[in-house]
Amino acid sequence: MAPKRKTSDADGKLQNSHTGKRSRTGLREPHPNAKQAEDFGIVLREFYPPEMSNERCQAYNDGTIERPIEVLEAACRDTSDKRRSIGPGKAVVHWFKSDLRLHDNRALHVASQLARDHKIPLIALYILSPEDFTAHLASPARVDFTLRTLKRLQTDLAELDIPLYMESQEKRKAIPGRIVELCQQWNAKHLCANIEYEVDELRREAKLVRLCAANDIDLALSHDTCVVTPGALSSQQGKQYAVYTPWFRSWLAFLKENPDYLEISEEPGSNPGDARRTLSELFDCKIPAAPGNKQLSDEEKKRFEQMYPAGEHEAFQRLEKFLEKKGREYDKMRSVVAGEHTSALSPYFASGALSARTAVVTAKRANRNFLDRDNNGYVTWISEVAWRDFYKHVLVNWPFICMNKCFKPEHTNIEWEYDLNLFRAWCDGKTGFPIVDAAMRQLKHSAWMHNRTRMVVSSFLTKDLLLDWRRGERYFMENLIDGDFASNHGGWGFGSSTGVDPQPYFRVFNPLRQSERFDPDGEYIRHWVPELRDVKDKAIHEPYNRGAGQIAKKNGYPEPIVEHSEMRNRALERFKRALQR
Numbered sequence: 031m032a033p034k035r036k037t038s039d040a041d042g043k044l045q046n047s048h049t050g051k052r053s054r055t056g057l058r059e060p061h062p063n064a065k066q067a068e069d070f071g072i073v074l075r076e077f078y079p080p081e082m083s084n085e086r087c088q089a090y091n092d093g094t095i096e097r098p099i100e101v102l103e104a105a106c107r108d109t110s111d112k113r114r115s116i117g118p119g120k121a122v123v124h125w126f127k128s129d130l131r132l133h134d135n136r137a138l139h140v141a142s143q144l145a146r147d148h149k150i151p152l153i154a155l156y157i158l159s160p161e162d163f164t165a166h167l168a169s170p171a172r173v174d175f176t177l178r179t180l181k182r183l184q185t186d187l188a189e190l191d192i193p194l195y196m197e198s199q200e201k202r203k204a205i206p207g208r209i210v211e212l213c214q215q216w217n218a219k220h221l222c223a224n225i226e227y228e229v230d231e232l233r234r235e236a237k238l239v240r241l242c243a244a245n246d247i248d249l250a251l252s253h254d255t256c257v258v259t260p261g262a263l264s265s266q267q268g269k270q271y272a273v274y275t276p277w278f279r280s281w282l283a284f285l286k287e288n289p290d291y292l293e294i295s296e297e298p299g300s301n302p303g304d305a306r307r308t309l310s311e312l313f314d315c316k317i318p319a320a321p322g323n324k325q326l327s328d329e330e331k332k333r334f335e336q337m338y339p340a341g342e343h344e345a346f347q348r349l350e351k352f353l354e355k356k357g358r359e360y361d362k363m364r365s366v367v368a369g370e371h372t373s374a375l376s377p378y379f380a381s382g383a384l385s386a387r388t389a390v391v392t393a394k395r396a397n398r399n400f401l402d403r404d405n406n407g408y409v410t411w412i413s414e415v416a417w418r419d420f421y422k423h424v425l426v427n428w429p430f431i432c433m434n435k436c437f438k439p440e441h442t443n444i445e446w447e448y449d450l451n452l453f454r455a456w457c458d459g460k461t462g463f464p465i466v467d468a469a470m471r472q473l474k475h476s477a478w479m480h481n482r483t484r485m486v487v488s489s490f491l492t493k494d495l496l497l498d499w500r501r502g503e504r505y506f507m508e509n510l511i512d513g514d515f516a517s518n519h520g521g522w523g524f525g526s527s528t529g530v531d532p533q534p535y536f537r538v539f540n541p542l543r544q545s546e547r548f549d550p551d552g553e554y555i556r557h558w559v560p561e562l563r564d565v566k567d568k569a570i571h572e573p574y575n576r577g578a579g580q581i582a583k584k585n586g587y588p589e590p591i592v593e594h595s596e597m598r599n600r601a602l603e604r605f606k607r608a609l610q611r
């Protein structure tokens with residue numbers, strides 16, 4: 031039998047200009063929530079087509095549509111002969127994206143080796159794309175952190191006589207062409223970059239590989255951001271794991287068998303002596319400005335600078351300090367929401383100032399006996415870093431999750447609410463549920479939130495308010511300094527029970543129990559909700575039901591906006607109904 035022809039991802043995007051099942055007229059009918067989802071700001075129509083159909087997700091699962099990673103692999107394969115024949119040129123370029131570090135950077139290492147072998151200089155490149163920031167919902171705090179990290183990177187590179195050329199490109203479509211133009215201007219024949227696994231980026235890189243080859247430039251791409259490359263692990267049936275625990279077992283076994291995956295790449299050496307002179311104009315580049323829609327106030331800028339100093343040196347110091355002071359107790363303390371018991375390294379991973387590999391190797395060293403599961407603190411922390419890999423592996427295999435779809439497309443049929451008042455109350459930390467409000471205010475102030483409360487508030491938005499989880503996912507991206515598509519989607523999928531390896535839908539977090547368990551003395555709540563600071567003892571968890579209503583009311587703290595058990599039942603009914611369809 032002839033194999034089924036695969037539709038390319040890009041073809042499919044054009045074919046699938048509408049959503050849902052075919053009606054009797056042959057046109058596709060929208061999903062139950064498609065229109066509301068657009069009006070509620072979930073599908074960004076400025077950049078993307080309407081929500082895709084469940085059929086089309088199924089076609090990805092059946093392998094009849096090429097995944098973006100396959101499109102990229104095909105581009106690399108088709109151009110490999112041509113690329114191999116390309117000579118050295120006069121410079122090698124490393125294109126920085128979300129890998130803003132010198133230490134343990136796979137593609138940068140390749141670029142530096144090439145430059146050394148051919149005795150030509152290395153040029154570093156960064157292109158800021160306001161459109162990408164908007165389409166990918168980058169928060170102003172994350173953009174500011176990226177720009178501050180670039181400043182550190184520029185200084186570190188300059189010490190090696192390597193220039194960092196930076197510019198803004200308003201239109202993201204213009205980026206591949208502009209990169210080719212720059213390489214031609216610098217007479218560079220080799221361009222190196224690390225792979226980003228989000229759909230837009232994989233498609234862009236597939237185009238760029240071909241465009242470069244057509245212009246006599248070799249784009250060499252490296253796998254770098256995950257410890258274990260997406261696609262390297264598969265179940266006994268040869269499939270991508272959808273459950274974390276067996277996946278993690280396989281991840282550990284893979285690293286035991288392939289220790290080279292934990293090898294740290296050397297930092298680049300200095301450029302040859304005359305690079306300062308021959309490339310002098312590239313050394314004075316200004317850090318691009320944050321786009322107008324991603325600006326912070328002066329007060330916010332100062333606050334974030336203090337909370338999260340930028341750069342890889344800071345990241346490494348924080349890593350070492352965390353492992354030394356908190357690592358051993360991590361398994362016992364990581365869910366306590368008051369105080370600092372986790373590493374708070376997520377902004378550094380997200381910007382690429384710290385590699386996951388370095389984190390694992392350093393933790394392993396701190397533990398010394400990692401594979402024999404010596405200390406539960408370090409082993410648990412490594413397993414958390416592995417969650418980051420897990421969600422990226424999931425994204426590569428099920429790319430439609432990048433397109434506003436659930437991991438199980440049938441979950442798109444859940445009937446959500448689209449109530450703006452409830453959504454605002456959640457965003458502003460005014461739901462009358464102290465643990466939820468404390469967490470949402472922590473997010474506003476710190477652009478970061480504790481993992482436990484991320485789970486609590488995502489469950490609350492979806493199960494207690496029954497709001498479409500994708501709006502919460504978007505709000506997180508727009509506000510987190512560590513916003514990372516795969517981890518954020520994974521977290522929201524977990525909390526809303528619509529994702530890969532989710533919390534089962536019938537196990538609904540009770541905000542009160544979560545509060546009593548993970549903030550037993552109410553320290554976290556009192557810190558973030560000043561209206562409740564004078565509330566004594568256990569009343570802090572639900573002031574209106576435990577005799578502290580007067581204080582709460584006097585200080586303007588709202589009564590609960592919903593009744594948990596009633597909403598829980600409603601959520602269970604809606605999930606059951608959707609899954610029985």
Ligand SMILES: Cc1cc2nc3c(=O)[nH]c(=O)nc-3n(C[C@H](O)[C@H](O)[C@H](O)COP(=O)(O)OP(=O)(O)OC[C@H]3O[C@@H](n4cnc5c(N)ncnc54)[C@H](O)[C@@H]3O)c2cc1C
Nearest residue numbers: 372373374375376414415418481484513514517518521522
């Ligand atoms: C609804 C929701 C949304 C989330 N959104 C993001 C996000 O946008 N970006 C992000 O980096 N993480 C996200 N997470 C995962 C997790 O909450 C954060 O990574 C963690 O809180 C960061 O704090 P830390 O650096 O102190 O973590 P630590 O506890 O010190 O863990 C170390 C590192 O492991 C990784 N990690 C830990 N837990 C997870 C996890 N559950 N999933 C994936 N990676 C993990 C992170 O890179 C983290 O920095 C989300 C979780 C949920 C439930």
